[in-house]
Amino acid sequence: MNLSEKRIKESLKLYFVMGSVNCLKDPATVLQEAIAGGITLFQFREKGNGAKTGYEKISLAKKLQAICKQHDIPFIVNDDIDLALQIDADGVHIGQEDEDPLKVRKKIGSKILGISAHNLEEAQKAIEHGADYLGVGPMYFTSTKTDIREVKGPEVIKIIRMNDIQIPIVGIGGIKQNLARNVIKAGADGVAIISAISQSPDPKLAAKQLLNEVEMAF
Numbered sequence: 001m002n003l004s005e006k007r008i009k010e011s012l013k014l015y016f017v018m019g020s021v022n023c024l025k026d027p028a029t030v031l032q033e034a035i036a037g038g039i040t041l042f043q044f045r046e047k048g049n050g051a052k053t054g055y056e057k058i059s060l061a062k063k064l065q066a067i068c069k070q071h072d073i074p075f076i077v078n079d080d081i082d083l084a085l086q087i088d089a090d091g092v093h094i095g096q097e098d099e100d101p102l103k104v105r106k107k108i109g110s111k112i113l114g115i116s117a118h119n120l121e122e123a124q125k126a127i128e129h130g131a132d133y134l135g136v137g138p139m140y141f142t143s144t145k146t147d148i149r150e151v152k153g154p155e156v157i158k159i160i161r162m163n164d165i166q167i168p169i170v171g172i173g174g175i176k177q178n179l180a181r182n183v184i185k186a187g188a189d190g191v192a193i194i195s196a197i198s199q200s201p202d203p204k205l206a207a208k209q210l211l212n213e214v215e216m217a218f
């Protein structure tokens, strides 16, 4: 699926990022409920203590990808470019410490390429390297990602936008329902969420409430 910039902006509205270690129950059930709640994009991020590897990781990726396909939700793979190519994912997300974006672009062709950025300089570099969207954060403190950089808050998105950068941007890091609107008001096209949905006893309701906050903030 080769989404235009406009469609990528729209798909970033409520970007659910998840792996089995983030879930309180079966990841497939969590994903189905999150989709029912209105998520617009999904990232398979199988990482951290207890994350699946090898065949188990591939099998879970395919299972979650099939659920996304049923609901026409683009499926993005975090870090693992080979897995993304193996299962023909819609795109990949890489960070500053991951594979060289120019090499990744050569491998993935026209698939979606998301790149993490923590400041204006990294944002400008990511654009030069062909990013289709930026994941900017951490917006707030998060315990999900143990090696986070310093918390920047939505201010960093404002700074990027003030430098006349129009690329699709999603904020990430510790975003809960009451914080989502700040990220949109700062100029993001959407919010990326892990725990606020995956750790909720009701992922469908959590997604619905987050989407409502995002849509009211535009």
Ligand SMILES: Nc1nc(C(F)(F)F)ncc1COP(=O)(O)OP(=O)(O)O
Pocket: 015, 017, 043, 045, 047, 078, 079, 093, 094, 095, 096, 097, 098, 114, 115, 116, 134, 135, 136, 145, 170, 171, 172, 192
């Ligand atoms: N996974 C991510 N997804 C996004 C999203 F675009 F979804 F907002 N933004 C940022 C990251 C962080 O990416 P990275 O810095 O490589 O760390 P990790 O591989 O541990 O996630």
Ligand SMILES: [Mg+2]
Pocket: 078, 079, 093, 094, 095, 098
């Ligand atoms: Mg990464």
